[in-house]
Amino acid sequence: MNLCEKLSIPSQVMVREVGDETVILDLASGTYYGLNTVGARIWKLVLERQSLIEVCDAMMDEYETTREEIERDVCTLMQALLDRKLVSVTA
Amino acid sequence: MSQLNFVPLRAWLAACAVGNYSKTDIPAFTSPEQLVAAARAEGVIGLIDWRLRQASFGLETKDERISTSTFSEVVKAFSIAAREEALSSMIIENESRAINRLMAEAAIPSLMLKGSALAHWAYAQPHLRSCSDVDLLVPSREAGETFSARLTAAGYERVKTLGDLVAYELLCRRQVGGGWKLEVDIHWSLANSPLFANVFTFDELMKESIELPQLAPGARGLGIVHACIHACLHRALNLSTGTDDKLKWLYDLEVLMALFTPEHWKRLADLSIDKCVAGVVSDALYVAAATFGRDLPARWIDVMRGPQGNEPLDASRLSDWRYMQRKSFESLPGLGRKIRWLWQRCFLSHEYLQQLYGNKEQSYIRLLLWRSGRLMLRCVQLRSIR
Numbered sequence: 001m002n003l004c005e006k007l008s009i010p011s012q013v014m015v016r017e018v019g020d021e022t023v024i025l026d027l028a029s030g031t032y033y034g035l036n037t038v039g040a041r042i043w044k045l046v047l048e049r050q051s052l053i054e055v056c057d058a059m060m061d062e063y064e065t066t067r068e069e070i071e072r073d074v075c076t077l078m079q080a081l082l083d084r085k086l087v088s089v090t091a
Numbered sequence: 092m093s094q095l096n097f098v099p100l101r102a103w104l105a106a107c108a109v110g111n112y113s114k115t116d117i118p119a120f121t122s123p124e125q126l127v128a129a130a131r132a133e134g135v136i137g138l139i140d141w142r143l144r145q146a147s148f149g150l151e152t153k154d155e156r157i158s159t160s161t162f163s164e165v166v167k168a169f170s171i172a173a174r175e176e177a178l179s180s181m182i183i184e185n186e187s188r189a190i191n192r193l194m195a196e197a198a199i200p201s202l203m204l205k206g207s208a209l210a211h212w213a214y215a216q217p218h219l220r221s222c223s224d225v226d227l228l229v230p231s232r233e234a235g236e237t238f239s240a241r242l243t244a245a246g247y248e249r250v251k252t253l254g255d256l257v258a259y260e261l262l263c264r265r266q267v268g269g270g271w272k273l274e275v276d277i278h279w280s281l282a283n284s285p286l287f288a289n290v291f292t293f294d295e296l297m298k299e300s301i302e303l304p305q306l307a308p309g310a311r312g313l314g315i316v317h318a319c320i321h322a323c324l325h326r327a328l329n330l331s332t333g334t335d336d337k338l339k340w341l342y343d344l345e346v347l348m349a350l351f352t353p354e355h356w357k358r359l360a361d362l363s364i365d366k367c368v369a370g371v372v373s374d375a376l377y378v379a380a381a382t383f384g385r386d387l388p389a390r391w392i393d394v395m396r397g398p399q400g401n402e403p404l405d406a407s408r409l410s411d412w413r414y415m416q417r418k419s420f421e422s423l424p425g426l427g428r429k430i431r432w433l434w435q436r437c438f439l440s441h442e443y444l445q446q447l448y449g450n451k452e453q454s455y456i457r458l459l460l461w462r463s464g465r466l467m468l469r470c471v472q473l474r475s476i477r
Binding site for chain 2: 020023032
């Protein structure tokens, strides 16, 4: 996963915030996923930010942890979402 | 040791829905599953979950019979159930968008009604208003037929409804993935009864309608005052068929009243008096206010209660099935329509009865007898209750 990549949410994916969780529904498959607080925050930042680098920058301001750990978490989550076609890389 | 707390479930749910509860109010000896089941029956799972999450930081109690872990279990049970509500809400929203696109293609003006509209502008989040179908209002039956054909071409199945004087709507249904079945109700009148069918014209409603950009570009819903009157009429018809007030319907009135300005109250009073439904409206508002602990503006309620005696419907008899049927009969103009209404009420089609009772094999006569037996049993039960 390249941190310079920009991601977007495909049209068949819908999202709803339920308290501090985020529920993601893939309308194509009828499958849904839940993101915990940290995952939900990363998702929200992906929607707002240009690239994953900017997402990591914002996470650094909010969480007391190392840059390395944040980048690893962001990449792991985004790769999992990409694998499930819940996000797509913007050309 | 403090007194045992036997707060009725519904009262707890109502208080919780408006965030007006204390920790020790959780009904004693009630499991989280029972609370969730009660909230589901009242259609307020998303709402209760939202309120519990807002207050969950303080969900500790010194009451020895209600442990902190019980509160956590309640919060957890609601959060799981609320996820399902969120999913259902997303599926309905997605389908509503597709329906609005089809409407635009067909150049049929329409208004979203009830929860399908309110969820997107009156509530903090769409899934807080539980919905199971999409309700649309179109200008005429012909427009409804045209749109229903479009839906059928798009994969929907037309569902048989009652006669046109008993049900002012067409129903279409579709399996929308994940085992969800979605029903689209295409109404050509605001209410499903001759009692209220002509209270408003489509043009009157369209004139005061509002945009629903959160739902879809071009989607529109009833204006706030019309939405409030509609909720009151809907309640009256529910009561007349033996369907009790659900908290979700009363809460619609609660959120609308919370958004009302003094101008809205005045408009509501003027319009409901002008349309001869002030008794029905003030009765519904009174029940909603009593349920959620809201103070009604006495001035406007008094104004609405004033002309009640001159209105065709006695708001204190909305639950009286025979009275409401008689009033429906009387409200129809001309003998021809009255006879047709009676026929449609008494002799439902074979296809409709098969759908109603889920029995595809039984003969028409058997299904009619079965229905008559059920109706007689209901009459006996109603008499014994009274």
